[in-house]
Amino acid sequence: MPDTLPLLGRPPITYSSAVRKNYNLLRELDHVPANKKQYSDLWSQRASIEAVVRRHLQLQNEDACMVLDPREWIQGAFNVCVLVQVSLGGSTTKLIFRCPKPHKLAGLMDEKLSSEVVPDISTPYMLLEHIGSDKVQMLSNTLDTHMADPNRRQNLFRGLARIMLSLARIPQAHIGSFRFRNDGTVALTNRYLSCSLAILENDGAPRSIQRDGLYCCTDSFVSDLLTFHHGRLLTQENAVFSENDCRGQMAVMLLLRAISHRYIKQEHRSGPYLLNLTDINPSNIFVDHEWNVRGLIDLEWICAAPAEMLHVPHWLTGCSIDEIHGKEYDKYDQVRQEFMSIVAKEEHGATMEHAISVSDIMGEMWNSKGVWFWHCLTSVDAMTFLLEDHLCPTGCLSSEVEHAVSEFWCDDAGTVVRKKLADKAKYDEVLRCRFA
Numbered sequence: 001m002p003d004t005l006p007l008l009g010r011p012p013i014t015y016s017s018a019v020r021k022n023y024n025l026l027r028e029l030d031h032v033p034a035n036k037k038q039y040s041d042l043w044s045q046r047a048s049i050e051a052v053v054r055r056h057l058q059l060q061n062e063d064a065c066m067v068l069d070p071r072e073w074i075q076g077a078f079n080v081c082v083l084v085q086v087s088l089g090g091s092t093t094k095l096i097f098r099c100p101k102p103h104k105l106a107g108l109m110d111e112k113l114s115s116e117v118v119p120d121i122s123t124p125y126m127l128l129e130h131i132g133s134d135k136v137q138m139l140s141n142t143l144d145t146h147m148a149d150p151n152r153r154q155n156l157f158r159g160l161a162r163i164m165l166s167l168a169r170i171p172q173a174h175i176g177s178f179r180f181r182n183d184g185t186v187a188l189t190n191r192y193l194s195c196s197l198a199i200l201e202n203d204g205a206p207r208s209i210q211r212d213g214l215y216c217c218t219d220s221f222v223s224d225l226l227t228f229h230h231g232r233l234l235t236q237e238n239a240v241f242s243e244n245d246c247r248g249q250m251a252v253m254l255l256l257r258a259i260s261h262r263y264i265k266q267e268h269r270s271g272p273y274l275l276n277l278t279d280i281n282p283s284n285i286f287v288d289h290e291w292n293v294r295g296l297i298d299l300e301w302i303c304a305a306p307a308e309m310l311h312v313p314h315w316l317t318g319c320s321i322d323e324i325h326g327k328e329y330d331k332y333d334q335v336r337q338e339f340m341s342i343v344a345k346e347e348h349g350a351t352m353e354h355a356i357s358v359s360d361i362m363g364e365m366w367n368s369k370g371v372w373f374w375h376c377l378t379s380v381d382a383m384t385f386l387l388e389d390h391l392c393p394t395g396c397l398s399s400e401v402e403h404a405v406s407e408f409w410c411d412d413a414g415t416v417v418r419k420k421l422a423d424k425a426k427y428d429e430v431l432r433c434r435f436a
Helices: 025-044 046-059 109-114 150-168 195-202 218-235 245-262 329-347 358-367 371-376 385-389 398-406 413-435
Strands: 064-067 079-089 090-100 127-130 176-180 186-190 274-277 286-287 293-296 302-305
Touching: 025 079, 025 413, 046 064, 046 079, 046 090, 046 127, 090 109, 150 274, 150 286, 150 293, 150 329, 150 358, 186 358, 195 218, 218 371, 218 413, 245 286, 245 371, 245 385, 245 398, 245 413, 329 358, 358 371, 371 385
Parallel strands: none
Antiparallel strands: 064 079, 079 090, 090 127, 176 186, 176 302, 274 302, 286 293
16 A cells, blocks of 8 residues: 555645545546646647747747746636746747636536626637736745734735725625626626535535526525535535434525524525635735735636625634634634724725625624634635534533434435445545545
């Protein structure tokens, strides 16, 4: 048995660690050869890529255009970015020839592309400006180093607050996301498609919101998001580790349905809805040396959503969402208050086309703990931790209580539990064979 197996974007993993993960490692392992093949295919077609770039830029014969070595390419969760160097008129610049990863967008390729280009453009690539230089870089490169610098922090918070308020300025009539029309204009005609939904659907979770499924009522939206997570639990082979874990997850989803009315503001349940960035993270934000925001990428994950979903980014203190408790909670709250003071100040000078105060509703969601409810619905794998840590009275969710509540999951919850345990046993055996 090999000691470790390689993963994309993560360190190599051992079997003992893999079998304890709550995401599907079998799919993650399959992504490695699929990614390698895509790189190889793109490299073998580098002459065609260069020809396409030449045509788009209308380069002359004397102008140089070269696909750079694959070791210089950039990849994210859903795309491969082929770096192309162009020399024109004595100056040299880099462009990005971006291609989606089919193995990370199962059933979502056309839908994701329609949020980036018009439907009539069927070829799955985009030619983009390359952001990155000695003066501008990803925030993630310096987040840990400079977060303690109050001046840089203020610059970053001001930039993010202005972006947040700018997106939220114009009210939207529905919950959903934008799609390009054939004439190049965009319209709010696609379902709510966040980054986390795309990840879970690619991992096999059945779709609960159809592509044209827009919402004009927050209650229905919340109900369908919870139905989506129900489907994820039923279909993910390694979703549970034990009977108690299975019943605990069932109970959590049922409890979220029961308490949802506490975190949906009745005066806004029919809108207006506000745009927000569902995939804002330090690697999608480009800043200069002083942390002034100079660029954003992955804007295709912008969605119109309930105003209650607006929140201060959880990663500002370097923690994952499920690590914000105890001392880390206090640390995050301190940074959150600093961020919110800037949001309130920027909002005072902004012109909003609706009566919702962004800073007020963000403050209300924090004080009511509603922010954690909405994180439960949008998290890939932290729902149980968030409900237990932030929404439930301490110690109230004993295994006995979880068992009793889980019986309301369906007519025969015990059958579901037994099936999920059998799924996990089969998954573990297949995983063991992969390491053999």
